Amino acid sequence: MEASVLSLRGLTTVFDLPGGPATAVDGVDLDLQAGETVALVGESGSGKTMAALSCLGLTPPPGRVAGGSILFKGRELAGLAEEEYRRIRGRHLSMIFQEPMTALNPVFTVGEQIAEGLRLHLGLSPREAMERAAGLLAEVGIPNPARRAASYPHELSGGMRQRVIIAMALACGPDAVLADEPTTALDVTIQAEILDLLGRLQDERGMAVLLITHDLGVVAQSARRAAVMYAGRVVERGAVDDLFREPLHPYTRGLLTSLPRLDAPGARLTPIAGAVPDIAALPSGCHFHPRCPHAFARCRAEVPPAFGDARRGARCWLLAPGSAA
């Protein structure tokens, strides 16, 4: 097996709330190898975004990385000083944010915003940086890049802004990109173009992409491997083909049966009962047990370990050796 670019072991992020600590990310293990796309799937509040922010040392207060390891190209990032982080963030490890409206600064031109990272990290002169910025805009498919570099964010459409954000994330040639719902705010036809673009740039540059999304359609079309998160924990991991064909965890199965499908319009959906729990008041044992159709005594009492191995497995007591299922 190839060495991972990014490797999380037991990553735990805690929010110190007035009512007591709340665990947003609970012992997450994840490996991301050069040139591959791994999807991190989950619904709102599953901790997928917080896991990514933790990797970048951007956990918003009162949140903090409380345990585990974040190995990036063999270097431990957990507990790194902010000053050190700044040399890595945006240079070697970068992030694509969801909301193209708020991720850009409205008072600077998009060229200046792309150039900023190039000047800081690569020491380019303002002029070189602006030239490089225009080149990056061309690379992400923006017509008239030299002119567009002088545009302000409000002059661009949502799809164009998302391309600018991708150009910013890629500017310094990072080894890994964490893409947080990069297409969620976009119309489907634009979404398709942005996913194509990400795939093409990844092939050309050989970078690793962690694709954070709630959309199983996007996962199926864009990633080879995926990890499914629920209430802070990775509950299932595997090759995307296996995950869709033979989901191991009842939560993954529930997500798939909840999805309306274009190829079977009108079919009755089978939702998951109940609602996603509040991280400040998580159920005992397996956090999914109150919504799980197969829950039994052990699920309420004990946290299931990750059965299987690092590539395929799930945290579910049904998979325990000797389990009735």
Place this chain on the structure above:
Amino acid sequence: MSGASLLELREVSRRYVGREGPLGLRRTAVQAVQGISLGLGAGQTLGLVGESGCGKSTLGRLAVALERPDGGEVRYRGAPLWPDLPSAFRREVQMVFQDPYSSLNPRLSIGRIVREGLDVHGIGDAASRRERVAEVLGLVGLPPGHAARYPHEFSGGQRQRVAIARCLALEPKLIVCDEPVSALDVSIQAQIVNLLRDLQERMGLAYLFISHDLSVVGAICDAVAVMYLGRLMELAPRGQLFKEPLHPYTQTLLSAVPVPDPARARQRIRLAGEPPSPYAPPAGCPFHPRCPRAFAPCPGEFPAWREAAPGRFVSCHLY
């Protein structure tokens, strides 16, 4: 979608005028909806799909008389909505909005929110209203005891149930749902879609279901209308629209939806250029600059709305 129409739109248009530029001196106009004709029968569900800015929400607002058309007319049970609303319209036609966090008054209890329509329309006395509130909360799957609680105590999915209960209290015939599940997680989305279907079966409701999500529309609608830049491009029964879309825009839209099946590599139709601004829509068919099948007549005039096959309508020079 003929027969006894509950709601009928005839050549409906709506334009918005705003000001732009330095000191707001430049007047700009958006033709949000242009020349749209549609009908919806009792107990049916019509899906209205399109990308952002296509005018689908404006059309929904025209249907519930929150907006007045500046061309054409909207009729309910045969009677025009303007200048005076047909009696019972405000009771029989209800709306569910997209964002369950802003569509419920945070200062009112769930019971008050659901009861408000009964108060406004003067239906029943205090006791029967209380009974009705408990009844409709039950219909949407909320315990009647929740009536005393406030919106902040509920999750997004539960709030959307409250919004639906508020509609049901008035025994509506038609509910206009504007992106009712878009703000919800998939597992909750499916609960609400199933609830809407069950309620329809039980109470014979008609829905005008507005959504950008074609898969969700497919799960609930009998027929689907596709809009692009204020125009209606295609209307067809659900099965036919998904299996064999006629309009190149519908084909493009369907091919762009990511299918949750890794075994199915999709042949996507690639579009040229950016979506045009609604402030300056292209002449002729507004889709022609990006259409893979555009030919001579397309930039010239907007294609007539015609029945290309039984029950299938399209605005495209190809047909």
